[in-house]
Amino acid sequence: MGELNKEQIRKGLQVFQNLSDSKLITHLNSCVHCGLCAESCIYYLATKENRFTPARKVDIVASIYRRYHTITGKFLPGLINARELNEETTDEMVDLLFGACTMCGRCTMHCSIGVDIEYLVRVGRTMLSNMGMVPATLQSTVNAAVETGNNMSIPNDEFIATLKWMEEELIDEVNNPNAKIPVNESGKRILYTLNPREPKFFPLSISAMAKIFFAAGESWTLSTQMYDVTNYAYFSGNPDEARLIALRLWNEMGNLNAQTLVLAECGHGSRAFRWEAPNYLQEHFPFEVKTSVECIADYIREGKIHLDPEKIKDVVTLHDPCNLVRSGGIIHEQRYILNRFIANFVEMTPHGIDNYCCGGGGGQLSMSEYNERRMKIAEIKARQIRNTGASVVVTPCHNCVDQLNQINVFFKLGVRIKTLAEIVADALILDTESP
Amino acid sequence: MYWYHWITLGSLGICFANSLVHFLRLIRLGKPMDYSSPAGKIIPSIQYSFTGAMNPVKKESAFLHLPTYFAGIIYHLGTFLSILMFFLIWSDLPLQDILIYSIVSFLLISFSCGIGILIKRLLKKGLRDLSNPDDYLSNLLVTGFQLMTGIVLLWNQAYPAYFILSSLLLLYFPLSKLKHAIYFFAARYHLGFFFGWRGIWPPKKLERNGGWEN
Structure with missing residues (x-):
């Protein structure tokens, strides 16, 4: 230096x-x-x-x-x-x-x-x-978000094409030509966000959440202008850039005249917008903000979606994303959801607000210079997962999914990693299937 | 009043004034202004921060280090007792022998705890690397204060030494880590505020019907 x-x-x-x-x-x-x-x-x-x-x-x-x-x-x-x-x-x-x-x-x-x-x-x-x-690797992720509107610099036409593709998947899966992934529709109840890892690497998680919205009969839309729920400036510690990123999502709520912003499964993204953004912007939200975890829990509680308890036979465990749980207060909702339809749900030890980080937080996933250290600390999480005997690890965070996938390979755990929306979508009972 | 009383009185004034500056700065800066919508209540969380969250069963810093934890608790009790005795000794209030011997016995134990904590800091490399001279000096002054309190209760010839040591401690307090005696309460307050605002503290229990209660 x-x-x-x-x-x-x-x-x-x-x-x-x-x-x-x-x-x-x-x-x-x-x-x-x-x-x-x-x-x-x-x-x-x-x-x-x-x-x-x-x-x-x-x-x-x-x-x-x-x-x-x-x-x-x-x-x-x-x-x-x-x-x-x-x-x-x-x-x-x-x-x-x-x-x-x-x-x-x-x-x-x-x-x-x-x-x-x-x-x-x-x-x-x-x-x-x-x-x-700030390490250049982390700063480049922030720069990508500031310059292109999403931290993976996904071109808009590529994003729209992915959504079209996922919409076709959705139509096939729910066997209903009216099923859709609405884009830039004004006046909907919900504006839904995404972690850019979804369109880039895990597009099926988009159709999974779309399937849940479809089953719940939800009025929702995505935005192609601003859909990125992440805010890596929260990790880099730059309040000006964090403010700029948060402001875009805030403005998009106004542009599309939506009532509720639903934050995709992303621990730090949820924290950065739900808890930090109002302070970055020094303003109270004029709209409701909730996480997709709360949204799904509400659908179940209100009877808007029904889950088949016979569908998932695997032993399932849950990884608690630190920013969503320990610093975000979303502790019971994910357990409420899983307990509705997972017969073999096993908690990690420790879990909830005491859970160990997967090792991918704090921007570690973007700082490749610390990869070796990141995988070293991941042995704590690998041991936790192995001790549960689970074959499926659910986590409501795409960054955690990424780290857990790497842990899975590195430590040869032989488990499947799923988001909450994915496992819920797997067990959804659609009207056409209802007895 | 003897000369050493005057020195101690001056030191007490300086300590009080300096501590007051710290305290008033905390009050002036006030509580955080949080623009996010709260998901919980602040007051019960702050109460929890000072009670349930301090439960040794809930804190790894306690239950993974039980000897150090209990030594720390006894050491702090010894410090509070010594502070109380400081004012009683100064006011020359007569104490019953049984009370004096009980206090001295406890101070001997708390003194041993202080020495034990000091030895741990010296012997454990991780702790030694973390420490600076203030960590040792603060411990020595407080542990010495406890010892001198016990000695002066039994032997009033030690008055000058006791009051000189007390003066040093009072002068050093606001300049050192000993001022955590003020900031500890503010830290627990802020922690309670943070976790209460976000609905994390006090912990809720998941009910069978899917709701949760406080």
Whole structure:
């Protein structure tokens, strides 16, 4: 890494100024270096490397704060390990905060004090983003979204062709020529979003959700202008880019005059829009936002869709995406859905808000330079899956699906990975099949 | 009042003023303004943050490290007891012998816990790598304060040393990690706010009929 210039340092230190509330200084001043968070982190558990202890990630951000914003740090920096913001510090920050953290938030839950460690990692990432030091691989994903409207730079004609193809699949599957995947239709109840991995790699998950909408008789549409539910700027820590991406989805709701935005199965995407976007934009949503998991649960609860409990005979387990569950509050809905029609449902240990990250979060999937480390930490998840004895792993997150598919191959688990919509669509009882 | 009382009084004033600055800054900056629609309630979550979420059964930092956890709890109780005794010693209130011996016994245990935590920090490489001089100094000052409290309760010749050590501790408090005594409460508050707003805390139980209750 080259020498930092004054402007970079000024921009990096900006995160400690103009505080809007007491959250940041609280967490920066709270860690007591007990180190008891180590065993709650998959990086430490898998590698036993002390430098991956979450407290070390907190400390590198807090040490800079102490250097520039405390009396002791200014006059006796050695006493409290108050560090200069220089090349050595930023190199370590990049490696620890981008390369050794999925921002899963598990350490926060288990911290003896209550330090929001994941939040401080995000602050550290924002510092690096301000200084132009986001890993190029992650930044290119953000750039793709900013420049093309989706993080995989899928051309619009290719996207539309995929939707047409999926519509034909849907018509065949439900045996009804009226079934369709509506596009850019104004005044529908729901605007549905997608993770660009769906049209790019897993188009059948689009038709799976379309089949559920069809069975529920839902009034819905997709947009070809803005359908990307992801927001990798949340991971890169750049609030301006995150705001821009969120604003597009917000505007598209207005353009299509929809009532409810349904977020596709994407952990960080759901979090970034449902919870973070209003704060990026400093506005309350004038429309309803819900995840597709909540949407499916509502359909079942309201009797709009019916599922065949005889259809899936496999032993099924569930992987909880961190941003959807631990930081998003969608904990019971997916279990409610699976318990309606899966006879052999087995929970992982631990699960729910205590579940281990798959290793693909925090933008790790896009940062290929950390691939080896990512697959090393994945052994925790592989062991969890193997211990359930399940042959199907369901997860309501396309990023997790991607990582779990790689885990499946790498650790030779021999399981099938499905999204929630896919397994629900498999068991749907359509009107034509009803007794 | 002796000379050492005056020194301690000055230190107490400086400590109080500095701590007040930290506290008032927290109050001035206030709670987060969240524009997202809440999915839960803040107050029960903050209550949970200070109670159920602190339950050692729920925290890996506790149940995976039970000796350290209990040593930490006893050490903190010893600190609170020493602070209480500080004011009682200063006010020269007479205490019954049985009470003095009970307090000294407990302080001996909490002192041992403090030393044990210090030794752990010195011996475990992971913890040593994480530590800075403040971690050791803070521990030594607080552990020494507990020891001196016990000594001065039995032997009033130690008054000057006790008050000098107390003064050092008071002066060091706002400059060091010891100020987590203020920020701990704010951290639990913010955690409760965050998880409460998103409907994660307090935990809900899944019911058979598919609903869930608090």
